Amino acid sequence: MDIELNEEQKAFVQLAKDFAYGVFAPHAAQWDQEEIFPRDALREAGTLGLCSLYASTEIGGLGLSRLDASLVFEEMAAIDPSTTAFLTIHNMATWMVGLWGSARLRKDWGPFLATGEKLASYCLTEPDAGSDAASLRTSAELKNDCYVLNGAKAFISGAGETDLLIVMARTGAAGASGISAFAVPANTPGITYGRKERKMGWNSQSTRAITFDQVEVPLEYLLGQEGEGFKIAMRGLDGGRINIASCSVGAAQGAIDTAKTYMQGRKQFNQTLTSFQALQFKFADMVTHTVAARQMVRLAACKLDSGAADASTYCAMAKRFATDAGFTVCLDAQQLLGGYGYLKDYPLERLVRDTRVHQILEGTNEIMRVIIARHVLEKDGDLK
Ligand SMILES: Cc1cc2nc3c(=O)[nH]c(=O)nc-3n(C[C@H](O)[C@H](O)[C@H](O)COP(=O)(O)OP(=O)(O)OC[C@H]3O[C@@H](n4cnc5c(N)ncnc54)[C@H](O)[C@@H]3O)c2cc1C
Known part of the structure; x- marks a missing residue:
């Protein structure tokens, strides 16, 4: 696994970031507050290929790796984990149609799903x-x-x-x-x-x-x-777990960025919050946990991309670790803003609410532990 992103990956990251800031950022709070499903924004995502990142090129997908897709989802989730998470589910379903669909199904639905015209x-x-x-x-x-x-x-x-x-x-x-x-x-x-x-x-x-x-x-x-349906469903969820974990890492980064700016500007006792060592330590832990989660997610994505035999277990570990870390980091960031973190004027309370469910769906984190323990204890896998 190459830890540095290549030029193409950097370009995808920039594209996702620009899209998220341009299309998600101005409306994410309103979509949350008024429970609006942003179909137009999702269609716009489709025009950039973001609705079919790893779906086959045959149906109009970009055919990227899971690692590439993870990088993109991470950037978008830093602004809006909820909308990004829906996009990841749509990407998973589109990939399934491309990989397991009959010629007729791929023809009837593939191109429309790939462009986000249909969801x-x-x-x-x-x-x-x-x-x-x-x-x-x-x-x-x-x-x-x-x-x-x-x-x-x-x-x-x-x-x-x-x-x-x-x-x-x-x-x-x-x-x-x-x-x-x-x-x-x-x-x-x-x-x-x-x-x-x-x-x-x-x-x-x-x-x-x-x-x-x-x-x-x-x-x-x-x-x-x-009779292949359960296998197909689980294959989908391996990637789905990386996707949801990427959304947690992205949300954590979004929370860190907001907390950093706030701490640099807010003064109490004639000093900025950044000068209090207790807060520095909390912030340092938030950054450390986010970096660890990110590397774990990328490792699992690489395992899935290379077809490694233990890929499912790595996906489970990444999902468990990154979604727990992501939620905790968002909660800690909210604390760093004091009372303002509780207000809807800042995105922290939304990030906390949105990342909580990542610990529950695509297999609960207890079920992730069942998968990991089974691999090590029953199958004697070493995971080194
Ligand atoms: C907002 C949201 C969106 C969702 N979207 C989708 C979707 O698009 N498609 C879809 O198919 N599903 C979706 N789900 C469902 C989600 O995947 C399930 O809620 C999840 O898998 C848990 O199932 P359950 O709610 O029935 O809980 P249960 O399975 O009843 O579990 C209850 C508790 O018991 C624990 N538990 C269960 N079995 C064990 C065990 N063997 N060992 C230890 N602990 C155990 C669980 O971890 C949990 O804490 C969504 C859920 C939510 C909340």
Whole structure:
């Protein structure tokens, strides 16, 4: 792994930064406050390739590495973790269509997803199947010329706003091997959406339950083969965990930047806050934890890019570490601003609210520990 970014990566980082400052920064607080889903901003992101960073070039994606994508998401999340996180989910779904979609699905949807003209959601969680996702019950029955889906999903990001749903459903026996993955147009008859969930953060994107009642899906909208759905879902989440971890690192950096400027300007006891050693130490720890998290995320991304056998475990470690570090750094930065950190005039309280959920979704951090412990204790992996 090369620790220094190459010229191309530096250019992507600059592009993402310019985009985030130009398009996200003026509106992020309003999107959060008024719970606005910024479809136009996402379309604009699509014109720059930001909706299909690592999707195949065949469907119009940029075909970049996971490391490259991580760098881009990090920059954007420094300004708006919520909107960036939705973009990462859309990127994941688009990559899935490019990699496992049939020729027809890739033709019907690929170019529209790649440009952000159409947006996608990822639907794995169910009301009774969260951490134990392999116990999901939504069914997909093969009937003549289509699959018929019945069941319910919960907590789906973007639901009600997106155009395509990547749905994991049961086509076979109990357990992971009985699950298949489908691309389901979001307006197919029989799909109904629950109320918009009221959340602590991630307010620029909707979260809704979805019900499927006799929903007909074309045979060619199956991703991969029957029975491969759980593997596909987990492959998606390996990268998804790097993405969400990148959003945490970005948010932490955004919090550090805001706290630094504030500390340099704020005077108490005739001195700037930067002169108090207690605050210097807190700040030093915030920077150290963010740098450590960033390196861990980039290492996991490199492992995934190179197809390393232990990549999933590194993704789990990076997700666990970076999302815990990111939340704590945002909380510490809020403290450094005193009462002002509690006000919506500054972005800190939003960064705290937005990064909290990163410890919960794409697999909770407890489940990340289960994955890591299993690798070391049961499979005797050394992770050196
Ligand atoms: C805002 C938001 C957006 C989301 N977006 C999506 C989305 O787009 N698509 C999607 O499919 N899902 C999405 N989710 C769902 C998310 O992935 C789940 O909430 C998460 O996986 C946990 O599942 P659960 O809520 O059912 O909790 P549970 O699985 O019921 O877990 C409850 C608690 O028990 C712990 N626990 C469970 N099993 C174990 C174990 N074996 N060992 C130790 N601890 C354990 C958990 O860590 C947690 O602390 C979203 C969730 C939220 C909050």
